[in-house]
Amino acid sequence: MDNELKELYQQVILDHNKSPRNYGKPENYNHFAEGYNPLCGDHVDVYIKVENGIVEDVRFEGSGCAISKSSASLMTSIVKGKKVEEAEKLFDNFHDLVTGKLDDEAVISEMGKLAVFQGVRDFPARVKCASLPWHTMKSALHDEATKITSEP
Amino acid sequence: MNNIKANNNKTDNLRTVITDTSGYDVKRIRKDFPILHTTVHGKPLVYFDNAATTHKPLAVIEKTRKYYEETNSNIHRGVHFLSQKATNEYEEVREKVRGFINAKSHKEIIFTRGATEAINLVASTFGRMNIGEGDEIIISHMEHHSNIVPWQMLAEEKNAIVKVIPINDHGELEMDKLPGLITDRTKLVSIVHVSNSLGTVNPVKEIIDLAHSKGIPVLVDGSQSIQHLKIDVRALDCEFFVFSGHKLYGPTGIGVLYGKEDILDSMPPYQGGGDMIAAVSFERTIYNELPFKFEAGTPNIVGTIGLGTAIDYITSVGIEKIAAYEKQLCDYGAEKFAPIPKFRPIGTAKDKVSVFSFILAGIHPHDIGTILDFEGIAIRTGHHCTQPVMKRFNIPATARVSLAMYNTKEEIDHFVHAINKVFEVFS
Structure with a gap:
């Protein structure tokens, strides 16, 4: 496989695509948003349970596509248990990572597995795929619109 | 509409499929398209996104350049040499388009920005004039958004109703449902000739004859038929026919609205401005005659002239030869794609052009598109501006291969081979 393509479809991404974590509507949640990408028809529903400023549970x-599904899967895995502010900070960092604005290695390594999405920055057409679940999560945390679209 | 006449001749949909490709030299044709010799990600380009836009032959590229080098001027106003030359070239194209689709008069050829603008023009003028509260417009389930939204906008404005001809699992119109949709409130049928996402060739002649038997005018969206089929608007007898130049190997930003002269004549202007007037005073403006009434402002002169050259090119090869060659490609593609594992074609109409929409079970079209791109293959993925079609088949998107006159069987083989890369990644 071409190196650039390998960077995009990393093993972690393929694994989360195949077996997404935190998939399915939970019984209890107090935040919700629906994300939709009109360009490709992808859509993701994000359900969050916030208690005392902590993301107790988050499911989708x-x-x-593989990029958006694995992004949602990894996002939910990593955000669960974090403070709302921390989740929002991760949103900012993730957004910068996939749009190629983040090159501080220390910050990237702090992001753990999310760093696998760095390859997306070389695929402008796919940035929205990776960022859709994150935009949806942010919207759910703020309970803004119920239906949002991703802008890189 | 009292000027719509029923046609008592037998309907045959004017579909005579020609199979003779003698003298068709695809290698020579490929030489005429410079972009086909570029590489993408280090691989030779295989361009399978022709339903989105087609590439331009060298003749069109050179003509465009030559126009700016030797002719550039505004049209219809100047007394000077260049303006006259530009006007002549521009108007010669109108005549070429007339001949290409066999319209009766050059007055029936209106240049627009594309098929979308042509439909909007009809909705804004003919539509506003003839469609009122409670009236009905019939479209089909396989329309491009450009033949849905303008009618919805009109319906909202006028409190009119948009009705939809359903499609079956093959992506064919359910023609038996059409008579039941037509009522005495039906004011227009607006129908796509060939579906951009399914490849289906619709029986437009049958639809036109049925509509005419009830006095209903018909608009045919020819965006995906003009480059694949011989079009004869007089034989079709449709009231309107629209297409875009860039899907016909011409430049972007130029399209055509054909309309029957008496109907165009009865319609109010679309936009106001220069060129569309005969005389202007602050008290009153007298509109120009056809076709200028509908061409306000400086038009896309170079685009029009480029379109003329594209039509010359197609005519020199022969649209029937192109259709026969593409039919061979279509049959070859269908045969080669069918055995691909997990392959599910979307759009399996009996009568179709060389457009193959498909999904691979468990693999999203977007991922297929990205991986094939690295093999040099350009395909389209997504809903193709036909979201109702996606909903009909209960899928979010498809991958689409759409072939043109310069594609080859070897490219189809390469595609079939390259699909293995997709399975490698998603093993």
Whole structure:
């Protein structure tokens, strides 16, 4: 496989695509948003349970490509248990990572597994795939619109 | 509409499929398209996104350049040499388009920005004039958004109703449902000739004859038929026919609205401005005659002239030869794609052009598109501006291969081979 393509479809991404974590609508949640990418028809529903400023639970449902599905899966895995502010900070960092604005290695390594999405920055057409679940999560945390679209 | 006449001739949909490709030299044709010899990610380009736009032959590229080098001027106003030359070239194209689709008069050829603008023009003028509260417009389930939204906008404005001809699992119109949709409130049928996402060739002649038997005018969206089929608007007898130049190997930003002269004549202007007037005073403006009434402002002169050259090019090869060659490609593609594992074609109409929409079970079209791109293959992925079609088949998107006159069987083989890379990544 071409190196650039390998950077995009890393093993972690393929694994989360195949077996997404935190998939399915939970019984209890107090924040929700629906994300939709009109360009490709991908959509993701994000359900969050916030208690005392902590993301107690976060799950997702929807259909999308390998990049968006694995992004949602990794996002939910990493955000769970974090403070709302921490989740929002991660949103900012993730956004900068996939749009190629983040090159501080220390910050990237702090992001743990999310760093696998760095390859997306070389695929402008795919940035929205990776960022859709994050935009949806942010919207859910703020309970803004119920249906949002991703802008890189 | 009292000027719509029923046609008592037998309907045959004017589909005579020609199979003779003798003298068709695809190698020579490929030489005429410079971009086909570029590489993408280090691989020779295989361009399979022709339903989105087609590439331009060298003749069109050179003509465009030559126009700016030797002719550039505004049209219809100047007395000077260059303006006259530009006007002549521009108007010669109108005549070329007339001949290409066999319209009766050059007055029936209106240049627009594309098929989308042509439909909007009809909705804004003919539509506003003839469609009122409670009236009905019939479209189909396989329309491009450009033949849905303008009618919805009109319906919202006028409190009119948009009705939809359903499609079956093959992506064919359910023609038996059409008579039941037509009522005495039906004011227009606006129908796509060939579906951009399914490849289906619709029986437009049958639809036109049925509509005419009830006095209903018909608009045919020819965006995906003009480059694949011989179009004869007089034989079709449609009231309107629209297409875009860039899907016909011409430049972007130029399209055509064909309309029957008496109907165009009865319609109010679309936009106001220069060129569309005969005389202007602050008290009153007298509109120009056809076709200028609908061409306000300086038009896309170079685009029009480029389109003329594209039509010359297609005519020199022969649209029937192109259709026959593409039919061979279509049959070859269908045969080669079918055995691909997990391959599910979307759009399996009996009568179709060389457009293959498909999904691979468990693999999203976007991922297929990215991986094939690294093999040099350009395909389209997504909903193709036909979201109702996606919903009909209960899928978010498809991958689409759409072939043109310069594609080859070898490229199809390469595609089939390259699909293995997709399975390698998602093993």
